[in-house]
Amino acid sequence: MKFIFIILAIFILTEVTDAQLSDLQGTVSEIRTGEALGYVTVKVDSSNTGTTSDENGHYKLLLPDGLHRVIFSMVGYYSDTAIVNINGLSQQRNIYLKQSEILTEVIEVEGEDPAYEIIRRALVYKNNFKRNLNEYKLSAYSKFILRSNQGSVIIPDSIKTSGSDLGILGILESETLLYFKKPDLTKQVVTSKRETANIIRGFALPYIVNFYDDNIDIGSVSIPGPLSEDTFDNYDFRLSGMTSFDSVPVFKIDVYNKSERVPQFYGQIFILDNIYSLIKVDLRTNQATDIRFINNLRFLQSFNHYTDESDNDFWLPTDVRIFANGSVGGIIGLLKLEADVFTIVSDYEINKPAPIGTFDDIIIKVNEDATKDSSYWAERSLIKTSKMENFVFQKMEEKTEQRKHKLSIGPGSINYGKYFSSFPVSYYSFNRVEGNALSFNARYNSDLSREIINGKIKYGLDDKKIKYKLFATANLLPDRSLKLSTGLFRDLKTTAENPSDLTLLSNTAEAIGYKMDDYDYYYSSGYFGSIDYELSPAFGLNLSFNQQKQWSAKTNTDFSILKSEQKSKLNPKINEAFLRTISFTAYLNFNRSYKIDWGDGEFSNLKVSNEIPRLELQYSITPKSLGSNYEFSKFSAILSGRNKLNFLFDFRYTLGGEYFTGGVPYQMLGHLSDYNGKGVPDFGVKSIMFQEYLGDRVYYFKFENNFGKLLWGNIPILGDFNLIGFFNASKVEISDRNRYGAVYKGFRTTDGIFTEAGFGIGRILDIFRLDFIWRLNNFIKDRNFKLTLSIDNF
Template identity: 25%
Template sequence: MRRILKIINILFLFIFSVGFSQVKISGVVLDEQNQTIPFANILFVGSTTGTVSDENGKFYLETEENFNRIEVSFLGFETKIISIKSRDFNLKIILKEEASQLDEVFIYSGKVKKKGNPAIEILKKVWAKERQNGIYLFDQYQYEKYEKLEFDMNNVDSVFMKKKLFKGMEFVFNSIDTSRITGKAFLPIFINESVYNSFGKNKGGQKLREDLVANKNSGFNSNQNVIAFIKDLYVDYNIYDSYIKIFDKSFVSPISKASGISTYNYVLTDSAYIDNKWCYNILYYPRRKSELTFKGDFWVNDSTFAIKEINMQANRSANINWVKDIYIEQEFDVLNDSVFLLKRDYMLSDFSLNKKDKSKGVYGRRTTMYKDYKFNQQKDAGFYNEEINVYDEKIYNKADDYWSESRQEKLNENELGIYKMLDTLTTVPKFKQIYNAISILGSGYIEFNKFDFGSIYSTIGKNDVEGLRLRVGGRTYLGGNEPWRIQGYTAYGFDDDKFKYGMSGKWMVNPKSRFIIGGGNRRDVEQIGVSLTTTNDVLGRSFASSSFFASGDNSKLTSINLSNFFMSIEPKNNLQFKIGASYRTLESASPGTFNLDYWVDKENDIKKSDVIQSEIDFSIKYTPDRKTIGYGVERNEVTDTYSTWFLNYSQGIKGVFNSDFDYQKIQFYYRQPILIGGFGRMFTTFEVGKTFGEVPLGLLNVVPGNQSYFTIENTYSLLDYYEFVTDTYASLHIEHNFNGRFLSRIPLLRKLNLREIVGVKGVWGEISDKNLALNASNINYIAPNKPYYEYSVGIGNIFKVFRIDFSWRGNYKDVPDANKFAIKGAFGFHF
């Protein structure tokens, strides 16, 4: 009996040790002169599991299997095999230079020559067949997709755990885990899981339809701003594309046919069977620092020349803010000899204020799994334009049994406990205080029960008419997905001794078509000359009417009383039709220095100083590829990198409620962001408009000036308010941000990660003789019959948050008091 028990004990210990025998190692690779070796290859002997050292020669590697040796290699150095322990950190590995090997592979200044390089010959075959494998072989395809998004606080150590901040919340540290990529301890703070049924087609134009089947999340589940930010971080990408877009930046793909060879060094390092397929292993690393590149390796099948596995780690010296590390893995499954299908896509990002190893930050992790591929199951073209009802509560209330079966990658023990831990955490008063503080900074609103106070950023203002201005306001808030919302504010100016207010409400009658009705009223002081394309948004107010941000004369303000009612519908995603009616009165807010007068009877010297106007308007807005979060009457945008088409028609109706004028106004607005590969991003904005009929200054199109100290989109930096007045206009704005393409190559500037920006703005316009004759204001109408233009050069990413622009006026320099040169700045948080 004792012998049996002893055998059982031995078996138990063996099973226990195998189950928990995870190997974790880290260290640095050096040469004999004690100089670090970046991009060295580290591999567990007898496996395909490995990594590449970073720019500083450091590495971290782990596996669930039992290995006791690693192989370390780099071109021009002798390969070294080292024995390791299951936990072996701070390894110092010294490689010896091998002269004969240097001659053989033509190494010069750390760069691999292209001629005679077998890795590049393999790459050429990959490019030749990049569209001849996977889903591109089929007219139609479908699959099931599972996506898991997680955010974790990293570099959690004993000192961090003992901080007073966590008093009363110590239980959260029971969920601490260790990253298999970096070896750092982390604490989960958010998790979101989704299941999709995806359908696509290649023939007759590529289309992809994704139906959300199930969704589950915890953590910041009630804050739509946070969720929108998280969704924006992780967009889909294709490693076969020339550029991979991550965090609004274009990284050169290591498989890029256009730029790969000029950007990376490639080395053929190994060959082995993976899933019964013979594959070549190619190591790659960047030729230059500070560019948007990766390092890592990939495995290529020897017959189809399709990628079987790839890992990509972003160059830490790349010009990207707030992100210390980016790591990507993709695995492809083999359907048959010619079809390799994406099976698993994993991405980890380490967000931090700086790029020091010990700095604390947040991991963002996305894992996407694919299964049940099916091909050429015929569906008509209309199928791909249909949309499911994402407002169905069943999607968000799936039972635990469903998730146990639908997860393509099972949650580990710590992940399973995240939901419970986070739900418990939200009941802790101290956590609520911290969470609320972060939420207030992000949204500008202070959350109360079913009501938000704000926006806090508009509380204090100042201008030449009101003097010091105080404002308080708020909105209803029932969780972010409510079908209706009411919001309003009141303000008081100490110089004009007047109260102002605004109130609006909207109700989504039909969630599926997003049929919304709304209306409101606003009485306030406004600068109406800051936008060409006009809207009747009741609560819209520009900070151009605050001299906190303005220079020069800021007294040309207008008192406005605006009421409106509208109905909108979205029959197709991102296509909105809107019809509305408005009534407004306009008069000068400072009659002593500025007026809106127009002639009623010029012969008898009769004029009027206020405008009363009734108007109906119809608009179409199309924003293809725009992504939103939530399904309430108001939604948060996931990203702003979509194009915008806007067409508006307005009809002024004389006589209705004592309305003064009959006129017709048509306006068109188009904005397009353009990613130009490794050369950054360009934004183009085009506007045209015409007003038919006789109207006074308050109803004309004023070319938007910018008397602030800041760079403002779609305004002209060197124009004052009302410098140009038109009834017919066309404007074009072009701005290109090179994202440090050139400055990163200047040694003394490289570490500053500055970004160069250039721009040009132009406007043409005219005004009819009838409108000139109607004018009785103290504004002299000047239309830019000869197109006005200005150009600028800017430097962005100063201290990561500031941008400065230098602008020059191109013409109309002889205009009295013309601004010929200006320096303006802007604050912002950008990756």
């Protein structure tokens, strides 16, 4: 079926490109003032072919030979028609539109505003035409311009065409075929594309918002549209004036969001009289629209009249313009971002069946020959490429080429060339075992991360030991469904936890300053190997082998900057062990997923929902028959997921457990995944101390709900933050064999079911989260409340 589709797609594309097309282009201006008119709809009469003028009034239309009647239209102006004869040569035609009569700008009424009845009739029209719209195909041209104050090309004033003070970070341009079929089948075929050289892999995928839809989905945020079935629950309307489309009156309606606590739009919409079709929108998102690093979104969209072969009438989008700005670091604005997205839609084929095999598990397909050079885009680009954009393409090419053989410093990394990098965050560390420790790490990352090699060497000045790690990963199939990993190590490990470099950096600061070293340590050396195979998007397997020798570490330093008179706590001994472990893991994830075919033999999986819980099952065995000096096994199960029901209920959860049999070394016992407020959280139990609870039977339930802006959406500054509530319940038990067999006795099990609850304030400076946590039982004197600051990953 896939093969048939590819053949048909090639045939369709060949048929289009074999036809002789010539461009008709020019500028659309206001007839009286000569001012350029942006976003004018340009449509070939009696067809579904057209384009849109850019912000400078320039338009470009590709037409076959013959006589064409081209109509130029815009809300608030009389349409104009140009008769052009295309004979294989490009033609220039400038158009001048006359402003139509504005009937009124202010309408004062008593009682219900007339806008409400207009919206009711627009809803009836929407439902009627959507009932007849079963499927369609369209062509889209898209251009994305991304701006930033970091890593961007600074534009000289002499060629700057934008009022933004930010440099350009990247430009993407594409031509795409889009197929749609009820209820929600889509397919996008990228037929041509280009992007600045700093973008390793990408394309300007058209984001064709349709404000006739009940909900506008932006990432994980769903916003009710102004013509949704529940629109009167979300919006107030006011008829603010009237204009016209040619001689047909057009209602200009102001849209007011009813709340700042839930995602909604505000702005203006324009509805055609008599038909009550939506023909233009100018809408912005409110403060409650919680998209990370995006502060504001503005949508401009126009609609025009199209028909199918049965002469059913449809008003469908002709273009969409999206303006976005945001930042990383909130009011500090460490990284500022802007995006300008312009998509022009044309060549609708409405209610014609798509080729057989179009709708499959590949939702986005990039043609093998999609990448085009500048000469192609000089001919085909519907939005004129400015001197500024050409300058950016050239400079990014130069910068990328220079970077291949140059040392450069990026955010949190030092890079050499294209493939090698090092991360200074772990160059220095301090703990009571190693004391001051110096290390160096290096990473090799091949094209598209198909192969990754990580290496690290470290020396502790007080334990006087060299440690090292060398890990390698290789993806062996184009769709990355088969992955091999291997590594060898001799390292100082923390018992129970495996903290990140950022967490260890935070621990270093507190250990060297106040002797608040939260972790206990032991030495381990050995090697491992694993194979991951994804049999389908819903089912994956992992098989791994691990050998390690574990032995005790001791406290070697009492050094501290501020607590020099205080002794460091002793590092506990472990049950010294030689272990060989075989593990089997199965992953089940039945959430809907699609693939991206990148056109170069590579595929990516794209999960488009999280409604069904993900299940992970693992069984590991450490037998004496393989040479281990302990014999035990472990079975674990984890059920996790995230569901967003509405603005009030956006929750994630984990339900899991671990069950051990046999004699387990103390350092390998099960534990509650704790979070001590240093760095990146693990969605763990928040109020416990490190290794407070250990056992061979561990059960847990973790739940968090993001209430968004529920309490303070209307309050300035506070409206930037999210409110998160959480509850955790856990139970830890241990057999007498493993309790008495443990060398270290400084842990305990829970008294019944341990519970805690609290709330967090998220999106502080966009990236931080402050949690307030209370134990509900298993109390410890002076430690039943905890305040933690972490990276916000919810």
